[in-house]
Amino acid sequence: MAERRVECQWKRDVCEQLKVRDRVQRHAFEEIIHQYTRLLEKSDLQTVLSERYQTDKYESPRPHDGAGSDSSRSDALQQEMAQMRIRHQEELTELHKKRGELAQNVIDLNNQIQQKDKEIQSNEAKMLEHQQQISTLEGDCRELRNTLQELERANQTLKDEYDALQITFSALEEKLRKTTDDNQELVSRWMAEKAQEANKLNAENEKDTRRRQAKLQKDLADAAKEPLPIESVTDIEVLAEDSSKGGGGGETSPHRTLSRTPSSKKPSQAPPGGLLDSISNIFGRRHANSLTSPSENMETPAGACAEVRVPTTALHVFDAHDGEVNAVKFSPGSRLLATGGMDRRVKLWEVVAGRCEAKGALTGSNAGITSIDFDSAGSYLLAASNDFASRIWTVDDYRLRHTLTGHSGKVLAARFLLDNARIVSGSYDRTLKLWDLKSKVCMKTVFAGSSCNDIVCTEQCVMSGHFDKRVRFWDIRSESIVQELELMGRVTSLDLNHDRTELLTCSRDDLLKIIDLRTAAVRQTFSAQGFKCGADWTRVTFSPDGSYVAAGSADGALYVWNVLTGKVDRTLDRNHNSAINAVSWSPSGVYVASVEKGSRAILWSDM
Secondary structure (H helix, E strand, O other), rough: HHHHHHHHHHHHHHHHHHHHHHHHHHHHHHHHHHHHHHHHHHHHHHHHHHHHHHHHHHHHHOOOOOOHHHHHHHHHHHHHHHHHHHHHHHHHHHHHHHHHHHHHHHHHHHHHHHHHHHHHHHHHHHHHHHHHHHHHHOOOOOHHHHHHHHHHHHHHHHHHHHHHHHHHHHHHHHHHHHHHHHHHHHHHHHHHHHHHHHHHHHHHHOOOOOHHHHHHHHHHHHHHHHHOOOOHHHHHHHHHHHHHOOOOOOOOOOHHHHHHOHHHHHHHOOHHHHHHHHHHHHHOOOOHOOOHHHHHOOOOOOOOOOOOOOOOEEEEEOOOOOOOOEEEEOOOOEEEEEEEEEOOEEEEEEOOEEEEEEEOOOOOOOOOEEEEOOOOOOOOOEEOOOOOOOEEEEEEOEEEEEEEEOOOOOOEEEEEEOOOOOOEEEEEEEEEEEEOOOOOOEEEEEEEEOOOEEEEEEEEEEEEEEOOOOOEEEEOOOEEEEEEOOOOEEEEEEEEEOOOEEHHHHHHHOEEEEEEEEHHHEEEEEOOOOOOOOOOOOOEOOOOOEEEEEEEOOOOEEEEOOOOOOOOOEEOOOOOOOOOEEEEEOOOOOOEEEEOOOEEEEEEEEE
């Protein structure tokens, strides 16, 4: 119906245009045609008069000699006829002239009509073409309407699924909250029961101690009441040796007197020491000779390197990842280099003769890697990821061992504690979590109040750098903030020197600062013309001996400061194509590695 309606419409439009053209052209040429008709009539009349004149001329009687009046009348008639003929001839000439002009006008008008006809044909062809385009566009419109309806249905389906998932998420979140509350209640009850058991055991131990002490006093009293036996030769020789060693002449000390008591009474003095040790073990305290940290059972980190080489040359420039490289870290033995990027992989490189040779890749992450750390023995590798999780791999076989999930935002930093059995992670969700690798659970969750960009650890203290320009010092045992330091910009990186007495910070105000952990005060500030911190996760590093500080700039240059002078010792540029994200100094002091926002990594040294 729509096509017929459109077809009738254009036909009516063509008829109306033809009628308008007919009226316009007829009105313009109607007077000319009327004049032309009158001229034709006059020409026919002139022809008739000429014929009649010729007939009258030849048919008129010749005048007689005697008829003078007839002759004069005939002459007058001839003159009149001659004048009429001349006048008619002139009119005929004028009419022919007008006729020619009208004929030319007719020819011109015919040409114009032909041109108009051609224009009409062209317009009709264009109308047909436009009609086809209209039909095509109408078809496209119908298809687009159908597609729009399908998209609306799909959007509605997705919205319904989203609402269902949101409801499920809310229910799971409520379940998690209840489970967390139940867990905390169970832990509280367990701690209370444990305290009660400890109190009972303490009471029993105290009773046992009093009983043993009473028995000991009784034994000592009985021994004192017994008569002293006659000294044997052996006892006399022992006394002589004691006196000769002591140089005291014939004096006898009380200890010597007691040494002559029967040997059967000496074992009664042993139990008190063992009893005290058992009491100490109950409360988790250790005896003086066994007071060692758990980390002493693991491989202790190597001492400060003999020589630190300030980098001067790019030994090896290579593409480390398919995309941005966020993290870089040397293993404790400086043999391996690990890099993490936005391609969701951690790659291991073996440093051989100033080159990095690909050794393997650690997979399993669902998003980009943000942080890398080795344990003290170099056997395990810890990586934080943007998929809200941290993962641990074994370096030897590249196997994924643990996946620690629980944060509600991307994990920006994760570090091993010194005992290698616990991990601290900091996230964009403004929390820090302490993980136990033996039970694979989160032991503690601390709300920091701001996004955590980096973390470093000592024995009992965790230091975290945050988006709100603060460095926070946490006591692991009490879960409380020991101290806070506010800087001038967002904190992007933290690093400790080898002695763990100084803390290096980097912030978005383009300043590096060293904080003395013994006084909790800023001891030194580093800056340089041209140095600019490129991102909120830009990592900086101490040299192994703490004499130098290295950091990458947003323009791709590597800056090295001397800690003693506080000035820039070296600036290395023209090798990176984009901002440097992270820098790592090998524990041996020989190499420095840097990675950028592009895919490039560079191994530096002074060779």
